[in-house]
Amino acid sequence: MYPSIHIDLNKFRHNLDYLSQAIKKQGVTSMVVSKVFCADQKLIDVINTLDIEYIADSRIMNLKDMKTNKTKVLLRIPHLSEVSDVIRYADVSLNSEIKVIKALNEAALKEHVKHQIILMFDIGDLREGIYYQTDYIKDVKEILELKNIELLGIGTNLTCYGGVVPTIETYEKLEQIKKQIESMFSIHLKIISGGNSSSIKLALDHKLPSFINHFRIGEAFVLGRETAYGKHLENMFDDVFTLKAEIIELKQKPSLP
Secondary structure, rough: OOOOOEEEEHHHHHHHHHHHHHHHHOOOOOEEEEEOOOHHHHHHHHHOOOOOOOOOOOOHHHHHHHOOEEEEEEOOOHHHHHHHHHHHHHOOOOOHHHHHHHHHHHHHHHOOEEEEEEEEEEOOOOOOOOOOOOHHHHHHHHHHHOOOEEEEEEOOOOOOOOOOOOOOHHHHHHHHHHHHHHHOOOOOOOEEOOOHHHHHHHHHHHOOOOOOOOOEEEEHHOOOOOOOOOOOOOOOOOOOOEOOOOOOOOOOOOOOO
């Protein structure tokens, strides 16, 4: 028997529908992160039937190949060398480098389109984003002057490189950034993306700050658990994916030679 992964599309549909509706009651919409399942079209087809606006992936070729009417999002900072492909195959991208954003603007101008970006901020986890204690206002000013770039919102990443768990106190840093940008430039940021599957517990416990209205979710949809503490989410399936293989040896041995 050759090892294989079996996918239960009905359980996947349930997890998508249940969790997206549960957090929507808290004022939060979500992107489905398709890189978790290699953007397999059968799972994309399930997403296509549900009330979910965005599909996000870190691989441009996945975005290119998937068949969907959902808004496509590049879930990482673009390479400077690939801005043309980003414009062709993604409607939205996550960004933090003004040089790259300007290059995206030039590529979008050539394609006669307007590209949306979510400006990422590092509020302590030390992953991607403009560090919250630096002068980001000058970057925002330059972005707003670009004719073919729309600043859709801001976002942050938590519980990743530095293991910073989402808390009300942690999110206060992001809220200050939001308030300063909106006040200084008299604009409304449509999306405040507060993180990934590690932020779900705060939302379900009714403790999520009200200014956060968006998550980027992958693992919770496919494994039925949040990632801040690795806890199972109630009413979610944890066996959407099942590995089937033939066991060829099963013995007890010491852990050291």
